[in-house]
Structure formats: structure tokens, C-alpha cells
Amino acid sequence: MKRPVLRALRWFPGHPALAGAGPFVLLVAVWALVVELEIYPRAFFPGPLDVLRVFGSLVYKGILPTYLQDSVTRLAVGAAAGMVVGIPLGLLIGLHPASYRFFWPLIIFFQAIGDIAWLPILLIWFGFTLTTMTFVIVYTVIFPMIFNAALGVRTVPVEMVRAAQSLGASRWRILAEVLIPGALPNIITGLRNGLGYGWRALIAAEIIVGTSGIGFMMFDARRSGSVVEMILGMIVLGILWYVVDAGILRPAERVTIERWGLVRQAP
Amino acid sequence: MTARSRLGAAVWFAAPFVVLVLAWSAAVELYDVPLRVFPRPADVIQALAQQARTGALGNHIWQSLRRVLVGTTLAVVTSIPLGVVISTNRYVAALSAPVLRFFSVLAGIAWIPLATLWFGYGFGAITFIIFNAVFFIVLYNTILGVTGIPQALRDAARSLGASRGQVVTEVLLPGALPNIVTGIRTGMGFAWRGLIAAEIIATNAGLGYMLFLARDFYRTEVIVLGMILIGAIWVLIDRLILVPIERRTVERWGLARSAG
Numbered sequence: 319m320k321r322p323v324l325r326a327l328r329w330f331p332g333h334p335a336l337a338g339a340g341p342f343v344l345l346v347a348v349w350a351l352v353v354e355l356e357i358y359p360r361a362f363f364p365g366p367l368d369v370l371r372v373f374g375s376l377v378y379k380g381i382l383p384t385y386l387q388d389s390v391t392r393l394a395v396g397a398a399a400g401m402v403v404g405i406p407l408g409l410l411i412g413l414h415p416a417s418y419r420f421f422w423p424l425i426i427f428f429q430a431i432g433d434i435a436w437l438p439i440l441l442i443w444f445g446f447t448l449t450t451m452t453f454v455i456v457y458t459v460i461f462p463m464i465f466n467a468a469l470g471v472r473t474v475p476v477e478m479v480r481a482a483q484s485l486g487a488s489r490w491r492i493l494a495e496v497l498i499p500g501a502l503p504n505i506i507t508g509l510r511n512g513l514g515y516g517w518r519a520l521i522a523a524e525i526i527v528g529t530s531g532i533g534f535m536m537f538d539a540r541r542s543g544s545v546v547e548m549i550l551g552m553i554v555l556g557i558l559w560y561v562v563d564a565g566i567l568r569p570a571e572r573v574t575i576e577r578w579g580l581v582r583q584a585p
Numbered sequence: 586m587t588a589r590s591r592l593g594a595a596v597w598f599a600a601p602f603v604v605l606v607l608a609w610s611a612a613v614e615l616y617d618v619p620l621r622v623f624p625r626p627a628d629v630i631q632a633l634a635q636q637a638r639t640g641a642l643g644n645h646i647w648q649s650l651r652r653v654l655v656g657t658t659l660a661v662v663t664s665i666p667l668g669v670v671i672s673t674n675r676y677v678a679a680l681s682a683p684v685l686r687f688f689s690v691l692a693g694i695a696w697i698p699l700a701t702l703w704f705g706y707g708f709g710a711i712t713f714i715i716f717n718a719v720f721f722i723v724l725y726n727t728i729l730g731v732t733g734i735p736q737a738l739r740d741a742a743r744s745l746g747a748s749r750g751q752v753v754t755e756v757l758l759p760g761a762l763p764n765i766v767t768g769i770r771t772g773m774g775f776a777w778r779g780l781i782a783a784e785i786i787a788t789n790a791g792l793g794y795m796l797f798l799a800r801d802f803y804r805t806e807v808i809v810l811g812m813i814l815i816g817a818i819w820v821l822i823d824r825l826i827l828v829p830i831e832r833r834t835v836e837r838w839g840l841a842r843s844a845g
Contacts, residue, residue, distance in 0.1 A: 341680045342687075362703065423598045424605065430823070431816035432778035434785065434793070438800035439808045443622065518775065521694045522782040533694075540698035548698045552691055559690040 364546045369553070372546045381535070386554065389531040392451055393520055397513055399452075400459025404512075405505060407460075408467025409498070418468065425468075429461040433519035437526055451523045458519040462512035463505070470504025471497050502574040510567050517559065532558075624806035629813070632806040641795075646814065648790040652708065653780055656715025657773060664720045665765060668727025669757055678732055685728070689721035693779035701787045711783045711791075718779045719772035726768030730761025766834045770827045777819050792818075 346366050352358075353365035360368075376382040411421050433454050440450045474497055482492050524533025532551050539547035610626045612618075620628060636642035672678045696717050697710075704710040734757060742756045784793025792811055799807035 341682075341684045344680065345684050419597060420601050420604075422601075424601050426824075427602070427816050427820060430819040431812050432781050432819070434778055434782045435796060435812045435815045437785070438796045439623075439805060439812070441800055442803060442805065442808075515775075515778070518694050518778065522778075525694070525697065525782070526785060536695070536698045540702060543702065545699065545702065548702070552695050552699070555695050556687045556691050560687070563690075 361543075362545055364549065368546050369550050372550055376547075376550070382554070385531050385535050386558075389520060389524065389533070390558070392448075392455060392531065393513075393517060396452060396455025396516055396520070397459050397509075399456045400463055400512060400516070401509065403456075404460040404463025404508075405467050408464040408505075408508075409471055409493075409501070411464065412468035412471030412501070413493075413497070418472070422468075425461060425465055429465060433458040433515065434522045434526075437523065441527070446527050446529065448529075450527055451520070454519050454523045455516050458516040459512040462508045462515065464508075466504045466508025466511070467501055470501025470508075473504070474500035503571075506567075506570050506574050509570065513562060513567070517562075521555065620805060621803050622805065624809055628806035629810050632804075632810045636807070636810070645790060645792050645795045646818070648788075649780060649784065649792045650818075652711050652791070653715055653773070653776060656712045657719050657769075657776065659712070660716045660719035660772070661723060661769060664724040665727050665758075668724045668765075669731055669753060669761075671724075672728045672731035672757075675732075678728055682725070682728060685721055685725040688717075689725050691721075693718035693775050694782050697779075697783055697786055700783075706787045706789075708788075710787050711780065714779050714783045715776045718776035719769065722772035722775070723765060723768040726764040726771075727761055730764030731757050733764070734760040763831075763835050766827075766831045770823070770831055773822070773827065774819075777815075777822075781815060 350366050353360065353363060357363075373382070411418050411425075436454055436457060437450070440453055444450045444453070478496050478500065479492055482496050487495070520531070521533040521536075524531035525537040528534045528537060532554055536548050536551035539545070539551065606626050613623060613625045624632075633642070671681055693714060696714050700710040700713045700717075704713055738756055738760065739752055742752050747755065780791070781793040781796075784791035785797045788794055792815055796808055796811040796815075799805075799811065
């Protein structure tokens, strides 16, 4: 029983996307089996078909697409704002030794006050609004960006800067052609961390602030005890991260690592 | 490092915070911000003294730390052996890696609704969320670490007469250790945030609960106190426990790996 499965799997990796899907097919099969055996009551532990049915009905009603759009827009706006502010700030702090010395402990500290810990006071300031959610996501994305951009600039070997200087490069050219490219791998790492944290913060914010979005859908389902919708929400979130990872982060990492030394606009 | 330079570093680390507190208190005085919107530093200190006196603060901190400790310990103790077992078989490892990545991404906050339904509101649900946040990331990293060990090293150990058990304890575990430790650090970072979120939603004690309760009464001084504590405790855990362990492991065992 086991061997043919393994042999079939060995031939599976024809297309990378398919190779990744194989294990999930197995997982869903095991899941369906456990549900069919009725070990747990169905209301607490629904099967794949139930989830698929709810998926169909929520898409048909237009609820899921709307919520998904809300969540993705929030994440995109937050990430973009975090990058636009965070990268230049990080570069500045990293390049200026005195401000590095001053700001570094503060950055570590404010990064440690988890995004979610800001929610209560934000709720007092802005109420249950979009501003609250945007603030949380921007805050979450911005600190890993500053942290890693500063780290990246500081870890560029000083010989590189001196070599460029002795070849007659101006300050701007050193910044644009030595320091920023040298810091890019770190900046991308910062983007990965920032999005990872920001994405979790988004879910938490949607659960607590609760106006729309996938997180809200899940918590709403919790209120009405609909396990199917919770699981559907989790699956959507997992797939969403896969898309962000494979569509944005991986290509960005590949570009910066392979093309080290070239100025590239990270997406 | 000499005692003198250590002291110097501590002063340099503390100085920005002193400046920040001064700026904060000046700003609140200058603009006459009401307490409902933002507290003065003195209010926060007063809240600290008051909460500490009643013992409520100690209880909240203890509850939060206990959950993190129990959840993380359970996760680490189970995930590392499981990771080693999974990665001894190439096919099983290849099969489970994408699934584990899926779950390590989900881990933590996304489980809150389901966890509260399965375990009820309280210790069980929150520990489960922390367990989840740490378990999948450590498991994934263990597998990544073990499968990344060159086959030649295993073969060398075997040909020198090492038993299977010895290969595990002397080659596989040490070789995977840098990855495992990085996994624990990342996982705990997510777990700490997940903890605060879970405590806001699903319990009646802990730092997250303290924050959210204070919100109901517009007690911004307690909220800010809680935020400072959450940040400070995490900095302490990370800098005093996790970072030294990570650095030592990478120095000792990391062959040509970057510290990430």
C-alpha cells in the first residue's frame, strides 16, 4: 500500500506547483477519512466537502470575495506605507552613527511592543475604524523594515565604500551604487518579516476590531458556532500567504541574491 | 568586556529611553492632553505602584509567562523528536514539508476562533495557540536542518562505527541545532504576539486581558503600563535568553551558515 504511493510521488514533481500540491491531496484525504469515521462530532469537525460547499455558497453570495478584497487591500496599503517610510528611515539611521546609537534601543523596544498591544489604546483614539487597522499594520511592517535596512547598510564592508570613494564616486553614487544594493538582501528579509508579522496583525485586528475581512469572518463564525466557516477562513489565509510568498517574496529574494550589486526596485 | 565598558553600554542603551520619557512628559504638559487620551509618565508610575500593591499586576504577568512557558516547552519537547523522525525518511520529509509550511504560516492567531470552540475560554485554548505557534515552526526548521546535513557526514559517522542512535545524537541533532534554535526564536516571537491577542479575546487574566479591561474604563495609564511591560518582557526574554543561545549555537555548531 505504502510503496506504490511513494513511487507515484517520486514521479509527481513534473511541475513545481503540482509537486507542492501532492502532499495536500494526501492531507485532505486523511482529513476526509477521519471525518467519515465519525471520531469527533461533525459539528465540531466538518469534512472537506462541507467546507467546499460553504466556500461555494459564500462566493456565490459575494461575501468571500468582498472580505478577501478588504483584507488584501489593507495588507497591501499597510505594507506599501511601511516600506515607503521604513526603508529611507532605516537607511538614514544606519548611515548616521550618532542617530544609530540613539535610535537602535528604541527600535528594538518598539518592535517588541507587539502590534496587538497597540489595539486597546488605538480603539480609544480612533474607535472601531479603518484608521485603527491601518495604524496597526503600518506599525507592524515599519519596524522590521527600519531594523533590517539599518542593519543592511551597516554590514556593507567599509572597504567597498572606500574603494568606491578612491575611484572618485560622489556621496550619492556611493549611496545608490554601493550602500543600497549592499543592504538589499537585508531589506528583503525585513520585508518578509514585516509581512509575516503584519499579516498576523491584520487577522488579529480584524478579529478584534471586526468590521469586515477574513479575520472578521472567522470570528463571526465563532460567534454562531459555525466551524465550517472558521476552517474555510484558515484555508483562505494559508493560501493567501502562499500566493504572497511565491508571487512576491521568493522572486524578490531571488532577484536580490542573484543580482547582488545591481540596483533593483523591490516590488 | 570590562565592567567599565559594560556600564558604558548600559548607559548608552538607557539614554534614549530617558530622552523619550522626558519628551513624552513635556509633550503631554505642553499640549495639555487629557488623561483619557494619553497619560503622563507620572500616571503610569502611579498605576504601576497601585497594580503592584494589589498583586493584580504580578498575577497578570505570571499568568502570561506561565502560558508561554507551558506552551513553548510542550511544543519544543514534541516537535524536535518528531522532526528528526520525519527527516530520517526522505519521502516523508519531502511530503510533509509543504504541509508544515502551510500550518506554520497559519499558526497562532488564525487558530483563536477554533481553539476557543474546542477548548473553551481559558488556559487550554491559549496554551494551544502558543503551542501551535511554536510547534510547526520548530518542526519545519528541524526537518530543514536535518535534511540539510550533508550525506557524507552521516556516512562518515556510520563508517566509523557509530550506531543509529549515536548518529542522531552526535551528527543530526547538533547539525540541525542552529536551525532549531532559530525556529524557536521565531516561533516564540509569534507566540508572544499571539498570546496577547488570545488574552484579549479569550481569558480573564494575563497582560493582554489587563490591557483590554483597562480600555473598557478608558484607563490609558494602565494601557500604556501594559504596553511597556509587554515590550520590556519580550526584550528581556529575547536579548537575555534567546539571542545568547542562538549566538552560541551558531558559533559552536553552525558550519558555514549565516546567523540569519
